[in-house]
Amino acid sequence: MTTTPFWRRYARFFGPDPASDVKEELGFHLEAKTEDLIRQGLAPDAARKEAERQFGDLRTVQQIGQRIGQKTERRRRLSDYANDLLHDARYTIRTLGRDPGFAAISLLILALAIGANVAVFSVVNTILLRPLPFPHATELVWIAPPPSECGWSCATYSADAYEEFRTMSRAYQDVTGYEAFTTPENFRLTGHGEPVAATGMEVIGNFFQVLGVQPILGRWFTPEEARSGAFVGGSSAEPVALLAHAYWRRQFHSDPSIVGKAIELSGTPVTVVGVLPESFDYGAVFSPGAKADLFLPVSLDKERMWGNIVTLIGRLQPGVTVAQALADANRVAPDMYFNLKYPQSKGRYKGDLVPVPLKDYVTGKLRRSLIALWLAVGTILLIAGVNLSNLLLARSAARAKEFATRGALGASRGRIIRQLLMESLVLSGAGAVLGLGLAIAVIRWLAHQGSLALPLLNSLRIDSQVVGWTVLVAILTAMIFGLLPGLRMASGNLQELLKDSGAGAGLGRKHERIRAALVISEVALACVLLVSAGLLLRSFSKVLEVDLGFEPDHASSMNVEYDDSAPTYEASVAKRAAIFQQVVNRVSAVPGVQAVGISDYLPLGPNRSWDTPVPQGQVFAPGELPEPLVYVVTPGFIRAMGMGLQGRDFTWADGPKSERVIIINASMARRFWPGEDPVNKILMRGDEPDRVVGVVDDVHEESVESTLGAQVYYPCTQQGPSRAQLVVRSSLRASTLAPTVLRALRELNPNQPASEFRPIRTIVDRAVSPRRFFMLLVAGFAGLGLLLATLGIYGVISYSVTRQRPEIGVRMALGATAGQVQRQVLANTLRLALAGIVIGTLIAFIVARAIASLLFATSPWDFPSYLAMAVALLLVAIMSGYIPARRASSINPMEALRNN
């Protein structure tokens, strides 16, 4: 090989060309061969032919060559690209290191925005997107009547109805359910130190089989146990129980040999037959914020006389749709009895068997809130992206010369954009790592918020989906904030940039316009968030202002154990009345206690109804009569709850032998006797009269936001309460009062377990906790948005002041006062903010309409929310404009002019 000729440099001037390379190479080969053959004595033509003959199939070889050539070329290009990327990354880290202030601020913004997004995504993913934590969870349906005013009693079915539905339906693999009226701390565990309260859920025997929950130790309930029930205190079979994982760990220290052992529940030995897996959390699915310690098979035979008692949960046959299941239920319902003993109860459930996917039952109500939350957090990401875009633009203005030099030295536009995008990717990547850490901390904390009544929170965790989402968000963010400055930068005129001294030049102005547009959009987005947060906040405060019908502060409740077993019903009633009276009197004597009473149910928790009282002398069409919720209470309960009462309270003198009395709520009184005094009116239950002795305020029962139905109160001396919840009103704190009250109760009944003494306020708090949760999050995002918008405004104004230094200097030299200069800068600031607010308000109108269903007693056009938003934004705008304005007015004209 001789020296390289000069033309070789241009041989592939228009890029590599594997095809002609191959052709030329093979052509050379043929020529060389031909020459050799001529030298050996062949005629030129013959030599050429011979060479070609020897070569064989020229075309195939050419094709192979082209293919290999292209592949090589591609690989080479790729490795070049990778090298460039590596180089860019190293360069980026070096540049960022030189500007730690910028790096720190952008990382902080990114970490907050990405962290919030990841955390919200994992909540949304857990509650909305992932299936319920059961095998083939989509087959599970919740079967309930359409919502009504009479609470749980109208959302449940009788034992007979359950059995008939199960045998007659064809849509299900199996149907199960649980006893809906189980209340917290309904059992007393003894034999492990002092008695402690435990919550035992009574479930239909096949509950865990249908859900597909396999015990980690032991076994499911057997069909025999399922049939007879392991009713504690019952006589039939030997009582059995399954333990919840958390309870097994807490109460029995994860005893691996617990299965087969007997534990004593409320005086009855109960055999533990199994331990449920950690992944099964009854409360998280069926009753957010509540817990269940153990599970016992419900005795359907025993419950048969109690009316509506169980919920229905079905597992559909594979391939059966919910619509088909509904049709099947409508076929079955007319033939179902409420109670087989009463033929007239046939068909009572017509239209009351509506299957919905269990997932919808559990999370359906939260769907809108969660989607709104998701959008809010997405807006934060957008604002953060715009903000960084702004910061990068400011930086790239300062780096304009650097890029101009690189461009002049031969860096292509694409190369410079790539470099800038790499910078944003490195930033957002680091931000994503920090954000993920932040999100993990938030999620850990959230997963252990037992008092937050959101379903499935226990299964909140960082999984591959969440990590995938983080990566996606990081790349998206980098695109949002990296592309615009990159394009702007690369399109600059090199000549102009190199000459430009940085200030007062065309690019600076152009930049400023873009940055102003960015700030306006940032303010507009923040404005939307602020309005949404304002509306939610107003709704929340409206919810807190709702007159609950009772006074939740300064009152606490505790579950009271009592033993009213007696040979006859009458003796039992008398015994119970005596116990209750003793308890009330004893606790009333505790110093600091103002009022004491007992009820079997408390508001905002489980509830039930029975009977439909009819006002004497009035006739109602079937279905017109309200089915009131029923409370069996002692004298003093109404005062202890702080409910308003018209007429008189029950007294201990209202005994089994005296006239039957009843207290009703205001709604019911208005319904039955509009405009009349309801006191002393008679309500008939069947043939027996109850005299109305008092009327109380409506109590919010189902939830704070719900509408009100009829409620009635019976004296515990005349009706059978299902248990006793002691309510104590006192100005002392619950924790101070608890030991004294417990001691008093133990004096009367040594078996009284150490139950929780709960302030009534916590019941209300739990009921409003989802709303508070969403409100706080959106408010937090709005605050973050406001902060970012402030930063954005400050950045732009501050930069423009720096750029206009000479101009300001000239004006001041010509006699402008410091005040005039300040006003000018502030006016610029306000112009930006106002433009943002106007655009933002318009968008906020649309958004507010969309979230109207999340609001409570608040109009989407709620003026104070909009006003507060505008004031807040203008205030921060003035604040963020003030610092640069001060700086502008303190410019020394001589210096400014000299520096130019």
Place this chain on the structure above:
Amino acid sequence: MDPAKLEFLRGTLDVLILKSLVWGPLHGYAITSFIRRQSNDAFLVEEGTLYPALWRLESKGSLAAEWGLSENNRKAKFYRLTSEGRRRLRQEVKTWEAYAVAVAKVLATTRLPEPEEA
């Protein structure tokens, strides 16, 4: 023996190409000439096999190619060994020698060996 009939064992051509480039860059035609001459005309390398082999070696990084001028001043593609190619050559030569020794030993057998002691 008819030289054209002598088939290459798999991988043989690669090692011959690599060997031919030990002394410096050559173009394709020079490589065929080298192999023919050194094998005393025993190996006639077909063009249809040579060039694809060259390209493959180039694509794998064992060879690097550059355009240059041939002895009679024509534009030709010259191949040279990369360090990766040198490493490969050393390795293949070793394999080849071991292979050849083993084959030779077997073929040199003159009588049936005694059965091995168990």
